[in-house]
Amino acid sequence: MAVIHHRHATVRGHRLFYREAGPADAPVFLLLHGFPTSSYMFRDLIPLLADRYHVIAPDxxxxxxxxxPGVAEFDYTFDALTDLTEELLAGLGxxxxxxYVQDYGAPIGWRLALRHxxxxxxxxxxxxxxxxxxFVEDFWRPVWAYHRDENPETEAAMRGALTLEATRWQYVTGVPDETLVNPEAWHHDHALLSRPGNDEIQLALFRDYATNPPLYPRLHRYLRDSAVPVLAVWGKGDEIFGPEGAKAFATDAHDAEIHLLDGGHFLLESAVDEAAALIGDFLDRKVAA
Known part of the structure:
Protein backbone atom coordinates (compact mmCIF):
# COMPACT_ATOMS: atom_id res chain seq x y z
CA MET A 1 0.00 0.00 0.00
CA ALA A 2 1.19 3.49 -0.83
CA VAL A 3 2.14 5.77 2.04
CA ILE A 4 0.05 8.94 1.77
CA HIS A 5 1.19 12.06 3.58
CA HIS A 6 -1.34 14.67 4.71
CA ARG A 7 0.34 18.05 4.73
CA HIS A 8 -0.23 21.78 4.92
CA ALA A 9 1.63 24.62 3.20
CA THR A 10 1.17 28.32 3.83
CA VAL A 11 0.59 30.31 0.64
CA ARG A 12 -0.05 34.05 0.84
CA GLY A 13 -0.88 33.64 4.49
CA HIS A 14 -3.41 30.84 3.90
CA ARG A 15 -2.94 27.22 4.96
CA LEU A 16 -3.57 24.87 2.06
CA PHE A 17 -4.04 21.19 2.76
CA TYR A 18 -2.71 18.63 0.30
CA ARG A 19 -2.20 14.90 0.00
CA GLU A 20 1.14 13.68 -1.28
CA ALA A 21 2.34 10.19 -2.15
CA GLY A 22 4.83 8.36 -4.31
CA PRO A 23 8.55 8.60 -5.02
CA ALA A 24 9.92 12.13 -4.76
CA ASP A 25 11.88 11.70 -8.01
CA ALA A 26 9.00 10.24 -10.03
CA PRO A 27 6.98 12.25 -12.58
CA VAL A 28 4.50 14.53 -10.82
CA PHE A 29 0.76 13.98 -11.23
CA LEU A 30 -1.30 16.92 -9.94
CA LEU A 31 -4.92 16.16 -9.01
CA LEU A 32 -7.35 19.10 -9.01
CA HIS A 33 -10.78 18.47 -7.47
CA GLY A 34 -14.14 20.04 -8.20
CA PHE A 35 -17.23 21.32 -6.40
CA PRO A 36 -18.32 20.57 -3.73
CA THR A 37 -15.61 18.15 -2.75
CA SER A 38 -11.86 18.21 -2.04
CA SER A 39 -8.79 16.00 -2.40
CA TYR A 40 -10.92 13.48 -0.49
CA MET A 41 -12.34 12.48 -3.89
CA PHE A 42 -8.92 11.04 -4.79
CA ARG A 43 -8.55 8.90 -1.66
CA ASP A 44 -8.94 5.64 -3.62
CA LEU A 45 -7.14 6.74 -6.79
CA ILE A 46 -3.91 7.90 -5.17
CA PRO A 47 -2.80 4.47 -3.89
CA LEU A 48 -3.34 2.99 -7.37
CA LEU A 49 -0.88 5.40 -9.01
CA ALA A 50 1.59 6.32 -6.27
CA ASP A 51 3.79 3.29 -6.91
CA ARG A 52 5.26 5.09 -9.92
CA TYR A 53 4.08 8.72 -9.79
CA HIS A 54 4.63 11.55 -7.33
CA VAL A 55 1.00 12.43 -6.68
CA ILE A 56 -0.01 15.81 -5.24
CA ALA A 57 -3.67 16.59 -4.51
CA PRO A 58 -4.43 19.97 -2.91
CA ASP A 59 -7.68 21.27 -1.45
CA PRO A 69 -11.45 32.82 4.90
CA GLY A 70 -14.69 34.73 4.41
CA VAL A 71 -15.52 36.63 1.25
CA ALA A 72 -14.63 39.89 2.99
CA GLU A 73 -11.08 38.57 3.47
CA PHE A 74 -10.47 36.84 0.13
CA ASP A 75 -11.80 37.48 -3.36
CA TYR A 76 -12.92 34.03 -4.48
CA THR A 77 -12.40 33.78 -8.22
CA PHE A 78 -10.95 31.07 -10.41
CA ASP A 79 -8.03 33.35 -11.19
CA ALA A 80 -7.32 33.70 -7.46
CA LEU A 81 -7.56 29.95 -6.81
CA THR A 82 -5.16 29.40 -9.69
CA ASP A 83 -2.73 31.91 -8.18
CA LEU A 84 -2.65 29.90 -4.96
CA THR A 85 -2.19 26.59 -6.76
CA GLU A 86 0.60 28.06 -8.85
CA GLU A 87 2.41 29.32 -5.76
CA LEU A 88 1.88 26.03 -3.92
CA LEU A 89 3.57 24.17 -6.77
CA ALA A 90 6.43 26.66 -6.83
CA GLY A 91 6.90 26.24 -3.09
CA LEU A 92 7.06 22.47 -3.53
CA GLY A 93 9.63 22.84 -6.32
CA TYR A 100 -5.98 15.57 -13.61
CA VAL A 101 -8.91 17.97 -13.72
CA GLN A 102 -12.50 17.46 -12.63
CA ASP A 103 -15.31 20.04 -12.48
CA TYR A 104 -13.85 23.21 -10.83
CA GLY A 105 -10.40 21.71 -11.20
CA ALA A 106 -10.70 22.15 -14.96
CA PRO A 107 -10.77 25.97 -15.14
CA ILE A 108 -7.93 26.05 -12.63
CA GLY A 109 -5.96 23.52 -14.65
CA TRP A 110 -6.64 25.38 -17.90
CA ARG A 111 -5.35 28.60 -16.39
CA LEU A 112 -2.21 26.86 -15.16
CA ALA A 113 -1.59 25.42 -18.62
CA LEU A 114 -2.17 28.75 -20.37
CA ARG A 115 0.20 30.50 -17.98
CA HIS A 116 2.91 27.83 -18.17
CA PHE A 135 -22.75 22.01 -20.53
CA VAL A 136 -26.03 20.25 -19.71
CA GLU A 137 -28.55 23.04 -20.12
CA ASP A 138 -30.97 22.14 -17.33
CA PHE A 139 -28.21 22.24 -14.73
CA TRP A 140 -26.46 25.39 -15.97
CA ARG A 141 -29.48 27.57 -16.73
CA PRO A 142 -29.79 28.89 -13.13
CA VAL A 143 -26.02 29.48 -12.94
CA TRP A 144 -26.05 31.71 -16.00
CA ALA A 145 -29.19 33.45 -14.72
CA TYR A 146 -27.48 34.18 -11.41
CA HIS A 147 -24.49 35.63 -13.24
CA ARG A 148 -26.66 37.85 -15.44
CA ASP A 149 -28.88 39.14 -12.64
CA GLU A 150 -28.02 38.59 -8.99
CA ASN A 151 -31.30 38.93 -7.10
CA PRO A 152 -33.11 37.04 -4.31
CA GLU A 153 -34.78 34.66 -6.76
CA THR A 154 -31.63 33.69 -8.68
CA GLU A 155 -29.64 33.45 -5.46
CA ALA A 156 -32.23 31.14 -3.92
CA ALA A 157 -31.88 28.82 -6.90
CA MET A 158 -28.13 28.65 -6.38
CA ARG A 159 -28.44 28.11 -2.64
CA GLY A 160 -30.42 25.01 -3.55
CA ALA A 161 -27.18 23.56 -4.91
CA LEU A 162 -25.69 23.68 -1.40
CA THR A 163 -28.18 21.30 0.22
CA LEU A 164 -27.46 17.75 1.27
CA GLU A 165 -29.89 16.39 -1.32
CA ALA A 166 -28.25 18.39 -4.12
CA THR A 167 -24.84 17.09 -3.07
CA ARG A 168 -26.14 13.53 -3.02
CA TRP A 169 -27.66 14.09 -6.48
CA GLN A 170 -24.23 14.95 -7.87
CA TYR A 171 -22.84 11.68 -6.57
CA VAL A 172 -25.53 9.20 -7.54
CA THR A 173 -26.99 10.60 -10.78
CA GLY A 174 -25.93 8.52 -13.74
CA VAL A 175 -24.47 5.70 -11.64
CA PRO A 176 -25.97 2.36 -12.71
CA ASP A 177 -25.72 0.93 -9.19
CA GLU A 178 -26.07 3.61 -6.50
CA THR A 179 -24.98 1.16 -3.81
CA LEU A 180 -21.43 1.46 -5.16
CA VAL A 181 -21.28 5.10 -4.00
CA ASN A 182 -20.26 5.51 -0.37
CA PRO A 183 -22.73 7.89 1.34
CA GLU A 184 -19.88 9.17 3.49
CA ALA A 185 -18.66 11.09 0.45
CA TRP A 186 -21.64 13.40 0.11
CA HIS A 187 -22.07 13.73 3.88
CA HIS A 188 -18.40 14.69 4.13
CA ASP A 189 -18.82 17.35 1.43
CA HIS A 190 -22.02 18.72 2.90
CA ALA A 191 -20.53 19.05 6.38
CA LEU A 192 -17.78 21.26 4.97
CA LEU A 193 -20.19 23.21 2.77
CA SER A 194 -22.22 23.95 5.90
CA ARG A 195 -19.45 25.74 7.77
CA PRO A 196 -20.41 29.33 8.68
CA GLY A 197 -19.69 31.63 5.75
CA ASN A 198 -18.98 28.86 3.25
CA ASP A 199 -22.26 29.51 1.48
CA GLU A 200 -21.04 32.98 0.48
CA ILE A 201 -17.77 31.47 -0.79
CA GLN A 202 -19.66 29.08 -3.05
CA LEU A 203 -22.00 31.80 -4.29
CA ALA A 204 -18.99 33.92 -5.24
CA LEU A 205 -17.57 31.04 -7.30
CA PHE A 206 -20.94 30.37 -8.92
CA ARG A 207 -20.94 33.99 -10.07
CA ASP A 208 -17.37 33.80 -11.29
CA TYR A 209 -17.89 30.58 -13.26
CA ALA A 210 -19.01 32.68 -16.22
CA THR A 211 -15.39 33.79 -16.65
CA ASN A 212 -14.42 30.26 -17.68
CA PRO A 213 -16.06 29.66 -21.09
CA PRO A 214 -14.41 32.80 -22.56
CA LEU A 215 -11.07 31.06 -21.95
CA TYR A 216 -12.02 28.10 -24.12
CA PRO A 217 -10.75 29.48 -27.46
CA ARG A 218 -7.32 30.01 -25.88
CA LEU A 219 -7.47 26.51 -24.41
CA HIS A 220 -8.31 25.02 -27.80
CA ARG A 221 -5.43 26.87 -29.45
CA TYR A 222 -3.11 25.62 -26.69
CA LEU A 223 -4.24 22.03 -27.26
CA ARG A 224 -3.59 22.35 -31.00
CA ASP A 225 -0.26 24.15 -30.74
CA SER A 226 1.26 22.22 -27.85
CA ALA A 227 0.12 18.73 -28.90
CA VAL A 228 -0.10 17.94 -25.17
CA PRO A 229 -1.44 14.40 -24.68
CA VAL A 230 -5.07 14.36 -23.53
CA LEU A 231 -7.10 11.58 -21.95
CA ALA A 232 -10.80 12.19 -21.35
CA VAL A 233 -12.18 9.54 -18.99
CA TRP A 234 -15.77 10.52 -18.38
CA GLY A 235 -18.78 9.33 -16.45
CA LYS A 236 -21.26 9.21 -19.32
CA GLY A 237 -24.25 9.58 -17.01
CA ASP A 238 -23.14 13.01 -15.77
CA GLU A 239 -25.99 15.53 -15.97
CA ILE A 240 -23.68 18.49 -15.28
CA PHE A 241 -21.01 17.96 -17.92
CA GLY A 242 -22.37 15.56 -20.50
CA PRO A 243 -20.40 13.14 -22.70
CA GLU A 244 -20.35 15.62 -25.59
CA GLY A 245 -17.87 17.56 -23.47
CA ALA A 246 -15.52 14.58 -23.52
CA LYS A 247 -15.90 13.98 -27.25
CA ALA A 248 -15.18 17.63 -28.01
CA PHE A 249 -11.54 17.28 -26.94
CA ALA A 250 -10.95 15.32 -30.15
CA THR A 251 -11.59 18.56 -32.04
CA ASP A 252 -8.32 20.15 -30.96
CA ALA A 253 -6.17 17.71 -28.98
CA HIS A 254 -3.83 15.57 -31.06
CA ASP A 255 -4.93 11.91 -30.89
CA ALA A 256 -7.13 12.55 -27.85
CA GLU A 257 -8.03 9.34 -26.04
CA ILE A 258 -11.68 9.39 -25.02
CA HIS A 259 -13.40 6.82 -22.83
CA LEU A 260 -17.03 7.08 -21.74
CA LEU A 261 -17.57 4.86 -18.72
CA ASP A 262 -20.67 3.84 -16.82
CA GLY A 263 -20.85 6.38 -14.03
CA GLY A 264 -21.66 9.92 -13.11
CA HIS A 265 -20.03 13.22 -12.23
CA PHE A 266 -17.88 11.63 -9.52
CA LEU A 267 -16.75 8.66 -11.56
CA LEU A 268 -14.09 7.58 -9.07
CA GLU A 269 -16.76 6.74 -6.52
CA SER A 270 -18.10 3.85 -8.58
CA ALA A 271 -15.44 3.00 -11.19
CA VAL A 272 -12.07 3.85 -9.67
CA ASP A 273 -10.36 0.63 -10.76
CA GLU A 274 -11.46 0.99 -14.38
CA ALA A 275 -10.55 4.70 -14.46
CA ALA A 276 -7.19 4.12 -12.75
CA ALA A 277 -6.25 1.42 -15.28
CA LEU A 278 -6.91 3.83 -18.16
CA ILE A 279 -5.10 6.68 -16.45
CA GLY A 280 -2.10 4.57 -15.49
CA ASP A 281 -1.74 3.16 -19.01
CA PHE A 282 -2.02 6.66 -20.51
CA LEU A 283 0.57 8.17 -18.17
CA ASP A 284 2.92 5.22 -18.60
CA ARG A 285 2.89 5.74 -22.37
CA LYS A 286 2.84 9.54 -22.52
CA VAL A 287 4.75 10.70 -19.45
CA ALA A 288 6.93 7.94 -18.03
CA ALA A 289 8.17 6.63 -21.39
Missing amino acids: HLGFGLSDA VTRYAV PEAVTAIVTQNGNGYDEG
Whole structure:
Protein backbone atom coordinates (compact mmCIF):
# COMPACT_ATOMS: atom_id res chain seq x y z
CA MET A 1 0.00 0.00 0.00
CA ALA A 2 1.19 3.49 -0.83
CA VAL A 3 2.14 5.77 2.04
CA ILE A 4 0.05 8.94 1.77
CA HIS A 5 1.19 12.06 3.58
CA HIS A 6 -1.34 14.67 4.71
CA ARG A 7 0.34 18.05 4.73
CA HIS A 8 -0.23 21.78 4.92
CA ALA A 9 1.63 24.62 3.20
CA THR A 10 1.17 28.32 3.83
CA VAL A 11 0.59 30.31 0.64
CA ARG A 12 -0.05 34.05 0.84
CA GLY A 13 -0.88 33.64 4.49
CA HIS A 14 -3.41 30.84 3.90
CA ARG A 15 -2.94 27.22 4.96
CA LEU A 16 -3.57 24.87 2.06
CA PHE A 17 -4.04 21.19 2.76
CA TYR A 18 -2.71 18.63 0.30
CA ARG A 19 -2.20 14.90 0.00
CA GLU A 20 1.14 13.68 -1.28
CA ALA A 21 2.34 10.19 -2.15
CA GLY A 22 4.83 8.36 -4.31
CA PRO A 23 8.55 8.60 -5.02
CA ALA A 24 9.92 12.13 -4.76
CA ASP A 25 11.88 11.70 -8.01
CA ALA A 26 9.00 10.24 -10.03
CA PRO A 27 6.98 12.25 -12.58
CA VAL A 28 4.50 14.53 -10.82
CA PHE A 29 0.76 13.98 -11.23
CA LEU A 30 -1.30 16.92 -9.94
CA LEU A 31 -4.92 16.16 -9.01
CA LEU A 32 -7.35 19.10 -9.01
CA HIS A 33 -10.78 18.47 -7.47
CA GLY A 34 -14.14 20.04 -8.20
CA PHE A 35 -17.23 21.32 -6.40
CA PRO A 36 -18.32 20.57 -3.73
CA THR A 37 -15.61 18.15 -2.75
CA SER A 38 -11.86 18.21 -2.04
CA SER A 39 -8.79 16.00 -2.40
CA TYR A 40 -10.92 13.48 -0.49
CA MET A 41 -12.34 12.48 -3.89
CA PHE A 42 -8.92 11.04 -4.79
CA ARG A 43 -8.55 8.90 -1.66
CA ASP A 44 -8.94 5.64 -3.62
CA LEU A 45 -7.14 6.74 -6.79
CA ILE A 46 -3.91 7.90 -5.17
CA PRO A 47 -2.80 4.47 -3.89
CA LEU A 48 -3.34 2.99 -7.37
CA LEU A 49 -0.88 5.40 -9.01
CA ALA A 50 1.59 6.32 -6.27
CA ASP A 51 3.79 3.29 -6.91
CA ARG A 52 5.26 5.09 -9.92
CA TYR A 53 4.08 8.72 -9.79
CA HIS A 54 4.63 11.55 -7.33
CA VAL A 55 1.00 12.43 -6.68
CA ILE A 56 -0.01 15.81 -5.24
CA ALA A 57 -3.67 16.59 -4.51
CA PRO A 58 -4.43 19.97 -2.91
CA ASP A 59 -7.68 21.27 -1.45
CA HIS A 60 -8.60 24.60 -3.01
CA LEU A 61 -9.00 27.49 -0.60
CA GLY A 62 -12.51 27.35 0.85
CA PHE A 63 -12.75 23.59 0.33
CA GLY A 64 -11.84 20.49 2.26
CA LEU A 65 -9.26 20.97 4.98
CA SER A 66 -7.72 24.14 3.54
CA ASP A 67 -8.42 27.50 5.15
CA ALA A 68 -11.74 29.09 4.28
CA PRO A 69 -11.45 32.82 4.90
CA GLY A 70 -14.69 34.73 4.41
CA VAL A 71 -15.52 36.63 1.25
CA ALA A 72 -14.63 39.89 2.99
CA GLU A 73 -11.08 38.57 3.47
CA PHE A 74 -10.47 36.84 0.13
CA ASP A 75 -11.80 37.48 -3.36
CA TYR A 76 -12.92 34.03 -4.48
CA THR A 77 -12.40 33.78 -8.22
CA PHE A 78 -10.95 31.07 -10.41
CA ASP A 79 -8.03 33.35 -11.19
CA ALA A 80 -7.32 33.70 -7.46
CA LEU A 81 -7.56 29.95 -6.81
CA THR A 82 -5.16 29.40 -9.69
CA ASP A 83 -2.73 31.91 -8.18
CA LEU A 84 -2.65 29.90 -4.96
CA THR A 85 -2.19 26.59 -6.76
CA GLU A 86 0.60 28.06 -8.85
CA GLU A 87 2.41 29.32 -5.76
CA LEU A 88 1.88 26.03 -3.92
CA LEU A 89 3.57 24.17 -6.77
CA ALA A 90 6.43 26.66 -6.83
CA GLY A 91 6.90 26.24 -3.09
CA LEU A 92 7.06 22.47 -3.53
CA GLY A 93 9.63 22.84 -6.32
CA VAL A 94 7.30 21.40 -8.96
CA THR A 95 8.02 22.69 -12.45
CA ARG A 96 6.71 19.83 -14.64
CA TYR A 97 3.60 17.79 -14.08
CA ALA A 98 0.72 15.90 -15.62
CA VAL A 99 -2.63 17.20 -14.41
CA TYR A 100 -5.98 15.57 -13.61
CA VAL A 101 -8.91 17.97 -13.72
CA GLN A 102 -12.50 17.46 -12.63
CA ASP A 103 -15.31 20.04 -12.48
CA TYR A 104 -13.85 23.21 -10.83
CA GLY A 105 -10.40 21.71 -11.20
CA ALA A 106 -10.70 22.15 -14.96
CA PRO A 107 -10.77 25.97 -15.14
CA ILE A 108 -7.93 26.05 -12.63
CA GLY A 109 -5.96 23.52 -14.65
CA TRP A 110 -6.64 25.38 -17.90
CA ARG A 111 -5.35 28.60 -16.39
CA LEU A 112 -2.21 26.86 -15.16
CA ALA A 113 -1.59 25.42 -18.62
CA LEU A 114 -2.17 28.75 -20.37
CA ARG A 115 0.20 30.50 -17.98
CA HIS A 116 2.91 27.83 -18.17
CA PRO A 117 2.33 25.62 -21.22
CA GLU A 118 5.82 24.18 -20.92
CA ALA A 119 5.03 22.81 -17.45
CA VAL A 120 2.19 20.44 -18.40
CA THR A 121 3.28 17.03 -19.63
CA ALA A 122 -0.20 15.53 -20.06
CA ILE A 123 -3.86 16.20 -19.25
CA VAL A 124 -6.39 13.80 -17.79
CA THR A 125 -9.87 15.29 -17.75
CA GLN A 126 -12.53 13.43 -15.81
CA ASN A 127 -15.78 15.31 -16.33
CA GLY A 128 -13.74 18.49 -16.46
CA ASN A 129 -15.21 20.69 -19.16
CA GLY A 130 -13.34 22.68 -21.79
CA TYR A 131 -16.00 23.10 -24.49
CA ASP A 132 -19.43 24.68 -24.75
CA GLU A 133 -20.76 21.31 -25.88
CA GLY A 134 -20.29 19.84 -22.43
CA PHE A 135 -22.75 22.01 -20.53
CA VAL A 136 -26.03 20.25 -19.71
CA GLU A 137 -28.55 23.04 -20.12
CA ASP A 138 -30.97 22.14 -17.33
CA PHE A 139 -28.21 22.24 -14.73
CA TRP A 140 -26.46 25.39 -15.97
CA ARG A 141 -29.48 27.57 -16.73
CA PRO A 142 -29.79 28.89 -13.13
CA VAL A 143 -26.02 29.48 -12.94
CA TRP A 144 -26.05 31.71 -16.00
CA ALA A 145 -29.19 33.45 -14.72
CA TYR A 146 -27.48 34.18 -11.41
CA HIS A 147 -24.49 35.63 -13.24
CA ARG A 148 -26.66 37.85 -15.44
CA ASP A 149 -28.88 39.14 -12.64
CA GLU A 150 -28.02 38.59 -8.99
CA ASN A 151 -31.30 38.93 -7.10
CA PRO A 152 -33.11 37.04 -4.31
CA GLU A 153 -34.78 34.66 -6.76
CA THR A 154 -31.63 33.69 -8.68
CA GLU A 155 -29.64 33.45 -5.46
CA ALA A 156 -32.23 31.14 -3.92
CA ALA A 157 -31.88 28.82 -6.90
CA MET A 158 -28.13 28.65 -6.38
CA ARG A 159 -28.44 28.11 -2.64
CA GLY A 160 -30.42 25.01 -3.55
CA ALA A 161 -27.18 23.56 -4.91
CA LEU A 162 -25.69 23.68 -1.40
CA THR A 163 -28.18 21.30 0.22
CA LEU A 164 -27.46 17.75 1.27
CA GLU A 165 -29.89 16.39 -1.32
CA ALA A 166 -28.25 18.39 -4.12
CA THR A 167 -24.84 17.09 -3.07
CA ARG A 168 -26.14 13.53 -3.02
CA TRP A 169 -27.66 14.09 -6.48
CA GLN A 170 -24.23 14.95 -7.87
CA TYR A 171 -22.84 11.68 -6.57
CA VAL A 172 -25.53 9.20 -7.54
CA THR A 173 -26.99 10.60 -10.78
CA GLY A 174 -25.93 8.52 -13.74
CA VAL A 175 -24.47 5.70 -11.64
CA PRO A 176 -25.97 2.36 -12.71
CA ASP A 177 -25.72 0.93 -9.19
CA GLU A 178 -26.07 3.61 -6.50
CA THR A 179 -24.98 1.16 -3.81
CA LEU A 180 -21.43 1.46 -5.16
CA VAL A 181 -21.28 5.10 -4.00
CA ASN A 182 -20.26 5.51 -0.37
CA PRO A 183 -22.73 7.89 1.34
CA GLU A 184 -19.88 9.17 3.49
CA ALA A 185 -18.66 11.09 0.45
CA TRP A 186 -21.64 13.40 0.11
CA HIS A 187 -22.07 13.73 3.88
CA HIS A 188 -18.40 14.69 4.13
CA ASP A 189 -18.82 17.35 1.43
CA HIS A 190 -22.02 18.72 2.90
CA ALA A 191 -20.53 19.05 6.38
CA LEU A 192 -17.78 21.26 4.97
CA LEU A 193 -20.19 23.21 2.77
CA SER A 194 -22.22 23.95 5.90
CA ARG A 195 -19.45 25.74 7.77
CA PRO A 196 -20.41 29.33 8.68
CA GLY A 197 -19.69 31.63 5.75
CA ASN A 198 -18.98 28.86 3.25
CA ASP A 199 -22.26 29.51 1.48
CA GLU A 200 -21.04 32.98 0.48
CA ILE A 201 -17.77 31.47 -0.79
CA GLN A 202 -19.66 29.08 -3.05
CA LEU A 203 -22.00 31.80 -4.29
CA ALA A 204 -18.99 33.92 -5.24
CA LEU A 205 -17.57 31.04 -7.30
CA PHE A 206 -20.94 30.37 -8.92
CA ARG A 207 -20.94 33.99 -10.07
CA ASP A 208 -17.37 33.80 -11.29
CA TYR A 209 -17.89 30.58 -13.26
CA ALA A 210 -19.01 32.68 -16.22
CA THR A 211 -15.39 33.79 -16.65
CA ASN A 212 -14.42 30.26 -17.68
CA PRO A 213 -16.06 29.66 -21.09
CA PRO A 214 -14.41 32.80 -22.56
CA LEU A 215 -11.07 31.06 -21.95
CA TYR A 216 -12.02 28.10 -24.12
CA PRO A 217 -10.75 29.48 -27.46
CA ARG A 218 -7.32 30.01 -25.88
CA LEU A 219 -7.47 26.51 -24.41
CA HIS A 220 -8.31 25.02 -27.80
CA ARG A 221 -5.43 26.87 -29.45
CA TYR A 222 -3.11 25.62 -26.69
CA LEU A 223 -4.24 22.03 -27.26
CA ARG A 224 -3.59 22.35 -31.00
CA ASP A 225 -0.26 24.15 -30.74
CA SER A 226 1.26 22.22 -27.85
CA ALA A 227 0.12 18.73 -28.90
CA VAL A 228 -0.10 17.94 -25.17
CA PRO A 229 -1.44 14.40 -24.68
CA VAL A 230 -5.07 14.36 -23.53
CA LEU A 231 -7.10 11.58 -21.95
CA ALA A 232 -10.80 12.19 -21.35
CA VAL A 233 -12.18 9.54 -18.99
CA TRP A 234 -15.77 10.52 -18.38
CA GLY A 235 -18.78 9.33 -16.45
CA LYS A 236 -21.26 9.21 -19.32
CA GLY A 237 -24.25 9.58 -17.01
CA ASP A 238 -23.14 13.01 -15.77
CA GLU A 239 -25.99 15.53 -15.97
CA ILE A 240 -23.68 18.49 -15.28
CA PHE A 241 -21.01 17.96 -17.92
CA GLY A 242 -22.37 15.56 -20.50
CA PRO A 243 -20.40 13.14 -22.70
CA GLU A 244 -20.35 15.62 -25.59
CA GLY A 245 -17.87 17.56 -23.47
CA ALA A 246 -15.52 14.58 -23.52
CA LYS A 247 -15.90 13.98 -27.25
CA ALA A 248 -15.18 17.63 -28.01
CA PHE A 249 -11.54 17.28 -26.94
CA ALA A 250 -10.95 15.32 -30.15
CA THR A 251 -11.59 18.56 -32.04
CA ASP A 252 -8.32 20.15 -30.96
CA ALA A 253 -6.17 17.71 -28.98
CA HIS A 254 -3.83 15.57 -31.06
CA ASP A 255 -4.93 11.91 -30.89
CA ALA A 256 -7.13 12.55 -27.85
CA GLU A 257 -8.03 9.34 -26.04
CA ILE A 258 -11.68 9.39 -25.02
CA HIS A 259 -13.40 6.82 -22.83
CA LEU A 260 -17.03 7.08 -21.74
CA LEU A 261 -17.57 4.86 -18.72
CA ASP A 262 -20.67 3.84 -16.82
CA GLY A 263 -20.85 6.38 -14.03
CA GLY A 264 -21.66 9.92 -13.11
CA HIS A 265 -20.03 13.22 -12.23
CA PHE A 266 -17.88 11.63 -9.52
CA LEU A 267 -16.75 8.66 -11.56
CA LEU A 268 -14.09 7.58 -9.07
CA GLU A 269 -16.76 6.74 -6.52
CA SER A 270 -18.10 3.85 -8.58
CA ALA A 271 -15.44 3.00 -11.19
CA VAL A 272 -12.07 3.85 -9.67
CA ASP A 273 -10.36 0.63 -10.76
CA GLU A 274 -11.46 0.99 -14.38
CA ALA A 275 -10.55 4.70 -14.46
CA ALA A 276 -7.19 4.12 -12.75
CA ALA A 277 -6.25 1.42 -15.28
CA LEU A 278 -6.91 3.83 -18.16
CA ILE A 279 -5.10 6.68 -16.45
CA GLY A 280 -2.10 4.57 -15.49
CA ASP A 281 -1.74 3.16 -19.01
CA PHE A 282 -2.02 6.66 -20.51
CA LEU A 283 0.57 8.17 -18.17
CA ASP A 284 2.92 5.22 -18.60
CA ARG A 285 2.89 5.74 -22.37
CA LYS A 286 2.84 9.54 -22.52
CA VAL A 287 4.75 10.70 -19.45
CA ALA A 288 6.93 7.94 -18.03
CA ALA A 289 8.17 6.63 -21.39
